Amino acid sequence: MITRFKKNAELNRPDADTFRNQEKMPVVVVLDNVRSGLNTGSVFRSADSFMAERIFLCGITASPPDKEVLKSALGATETVVWKHYQNTRDAVLELKNEGYIIYAVEQAEGAMMLSELSLEANQKYAIIFGHEVKGVDDALIPLIDGCIEIPQSGTKHSLNVAVCAGVVLWKFYEKLQLNQ
Numbered sequence: 770m771i772t773r774f775k776k777n778a779e780l781n782r783p784d785a786d787t788f789r790n791q792e793k794m795p796v797v798v799v800l801d802n803v804r805s806g807l808n809t810g811s812v813f814r815s816a817d818s819f820m821a822e823r824i825f826l827c828g829i830t831a832s833p834p835d836k837e838v839l840k841s842a843l844g845a846t847e848t849v850v851w852k853h854y855q856n857t858r859d860a861v862l863e864l865k866n867e868g869y870i871i872y873a874v875e876q877a878e879g880a881m882m883l884s885e886l887s888l889e890a891n892q893k894y895a896i897i898f899g900h901e902v903k904g905v906d907d908a909l910i911p912l913i914d915g916c917i918e919i920p921q922s923g924t925k926h927s928l929n930v931a932v933c934a935g936v937v938l939w940k941f942y943e944k945l946q947l948n949q
Contacts, residue, residue, distance in 0.1 A: 788848050793822040795893040796941050797864060801857040801909070802828035802900045803930055806837025811931035812898070813838070813845035819942040823850045825864075825895075827857035857897070861912045864895045871913045873897040873905040874937055876926070880916035883937060888944045896941070898934050 783791065798821050803809055809831050816824050826832050832853045833839060833846040854860040861871055870892055888894065897913070899905035904927075919928060919936055928936070 785844070785848050788817075791820070794820045794942060794945050796821045796938070796945070797869060797893075797895040798824045798934065798938070799857065799860055799864070799895055799897040800824065800826050800830045800930075801897050801905050802903070803830045803898065804901055805930075806831035806835045807841045808901065808929065808931040809835075810838040810841030810843075810845070812934045813842040813849050813851075815931070815935040815938050816849045817845035819938040820946065821849065821938060822893075823852065825852055825854055825857075825860040827854045827860050857906060857909060858912070861895070861897070861909060865912065867893070869893045869895040870915075871895045871897065873899070873909060873913045873916050874919070874933060875899065875905045875916050876918050877916040880918040883917055883919045883940050886917060886940055886944065888941065890945065894941065896934075896937055898930050898937075901930050 798812060798816050800809060800812060803812075803826075809826065813824065815821075830853075831838050832851070833842075839846060852860075864871060872894065874896060896917070897905050897909065917937060919933060921928070927933075
């Protein structure tokens with residue numbers, strides 16, 4: 770039975786310095802030309818919440834100290850390691866060279882549904898989220914290891930990129946952190 774809502778001080782969250790030194794989930798978020806700084810900031814918050822290792826901000830994706838990123842990130846730009854790349858291809862090639870399995874989150878032929886996602890405990894993963902209208906750049910198809918699709922039943926064909934990132938990061942967190 771719910772008797773009251775917890776206060777922030779009761780949540781036992783680490784401070785920023787402690788958080789930066791904690792082991793992270795072996796997942797890198799790649800934002801491929803995300804045009805909204807508010808979306809980018811929201812992805813920072815989800816990356817912090819689910820302990821993603823890093824965020825790669827690519828192309829036109831806004832980077833801190835952009836005011837919209839900072840507004841929606843609420844400090845997560847200080848806790849999540851990030852790097853900007855002029856193009857997404859360079860970021861993905863770097864991750865492939867570091868041994869990451871690369872998934873694009875996109876509706877595609879042969880995509881696996883998020884509910885079917887199976888992850889290996891000792892593997893590193895990168896997840897690419899695309900432009901709000903155009904999606905993940907088709908030029909990345911030869912570089913990825915697969916696509917993940919979020920099942921949807923409504924009339925809209927996609928979710929907001931920040932919402933999408935939160936849903937997918939939760940599933941990775943559930944599989945890699947909670948099921949250890």
